[in-house]
Amino acid sequence: MQVVKGIVARAKGEPVTLEDIQVPDPGPGEAVVAIQACGVCHTDLHYREGGISDDFPFLLGHEAAGVVESVGAGVTNVAPGDYVVLNWRAVCGDCRACRRGQPQYCFATFNAEQKMTLTDGTELSPALGIGAFIEKTLVHAGQCTKVDPEARPAAAGLLGCGVMAGIGAAINTGEVTLGKSVAVIGCGGVGCAAIAGAALAAASRIIAVDVDDKKLEWAKGLGATHTVNSKSEDAVEAIQKLTGGFGADVVIDAVGIPETWKQAFYARDLAGTVVLVGVPRPDVSIPEIPLLDVFGRGGALKSSWYGDCLPSRDFPMLIDLYLRGRLDLDAFVTEEIGIGDVESAFEKMHHGEVLRSVVIL
Structure with a gap:
């Protein structure tokens, strides 16, 4: 003792x-x-x-x-x-x-x-x-x-915790790979880590969404190719415009409130993936969305807990990338x-x- x-x-x-x-x-x-x-x-x-x-x-x-x-x-x-x-x-x-x-x-x-x-x-x-x-x-x-x-x-x-949660939300849960388009809603620590993870996976377009220009600057420094201030423009429309009118292949909600989850749902491409990594309050629910929209858009709606990581596998690998100057x-x-x-x-x-x-x- x-x-x-x-x-x-x-x-x-x-x-x-x-x-x-x-x-x-x-x-x-x-x-x-x-x-x-x-x-x-x-x-x-x-x-x-x-x-x-x-x-x-x-x-x-x-x-x-x-x-x-x-x-x-x-x-x-x-x-x-x-x-x-x-x-x-x-x-x-x-x-x-x-x-x-x-x-x-x-x-x-x-x-x-x-x-x-x-x-x-x-x-x-x-x-x-x-x-x-x-x-x-x-x-x-x-x-x-x-x-x-x-x-x-x-x-x-x-x-x-936070950095692994974000990187894992992109790579492990969202399965971001070479050439995919990614949007991340909420650019605090976890959201910026998701952006870094998308950059590691060689995503073609990485769109950072937030209401704070300072956070958007952080996101650019970690790999975002485009930024959207959703205080001044509609996030869904902006993401669609930046992806040829289709929406992103993977949209990550790093906030965890009904409004941002609904944005993520409609900002993804057909057969795209929504990843919820922002921790919701216990008193909130999924926003009302027509079930036909869920069926008709296909794809996957996922939650990411600790970035679906396996520490013994992921920590040494990410530390190696850090020491090599890639993360x-x-x-x-x-x-x-x-x-x-x-x-x-x-x-x-x-x-x-x-x-x-x-x-x-």
Whole structure:
């Protein structure tokens, strides 16, 4: 057992606090990881606002890279000293998805069995089973993916959630390939990552849609060939005009509200694909669309959870592309901050001032 500093959300809507946290020694199948960097993701703000669950207090943070400090009995995939990116999809290998050769859809993922606690013994709920706004965290060993230690922690850790979700939405879920046209609605961190993924896949035309010109500039820097400010022009008409009147082969909704999903539905070509990767609020529904339109347009309507990624396959590959200069993960790091600056980072995120603030430990 050791005591370290970490960021805790004690109650819904209240500012986060820096607390002393007790981290147990790793048990069977577990690992303790010394965190080097952790991105401030919108999901962490959802936790603080009670939008995920009411299992307060939460230990926030989950987009992280660090070094394995110690492992428990039976751990063979990582060892002390390994440089890892943490993930929240530690696959079980035995559920019906894993047995049919689709571990990226694993229905029984792992987290650490033991609980980290406040010094008075209050158990903490780690964000996405990780909790990485902390000097050292306890996770299941399967949540640790070894990557090349040359990768900068502030950039590498972002694969742990938002960047992987966006890239995977394009490549894994949307199946973007050479020559396809792609439109991405919403150009925050996840949307810009989807644009970067479409560029990696050699899409012919990549259309970025947002209401904020600053975000559209970010999108251009990550591979968008065209931009549309939907505050001043109709998004569906603009996407159709940029694709010969047909619509895009793949349209990715990185916002997750009924209005943008409906735009995505009508902005795709016949037999095109809609991918929902923006996380919807629990109180919203799919907008009313004539069922004949669903039937008549064909194609696919998909949701993308964590970019349908398999961390053991995707993280090392994307880090390799980063180190070879083909994927600019550094472009997602707007600022580096201290562990006590998380609350101010939430405010900047809320106002759209950053792609990612990254806590450096």
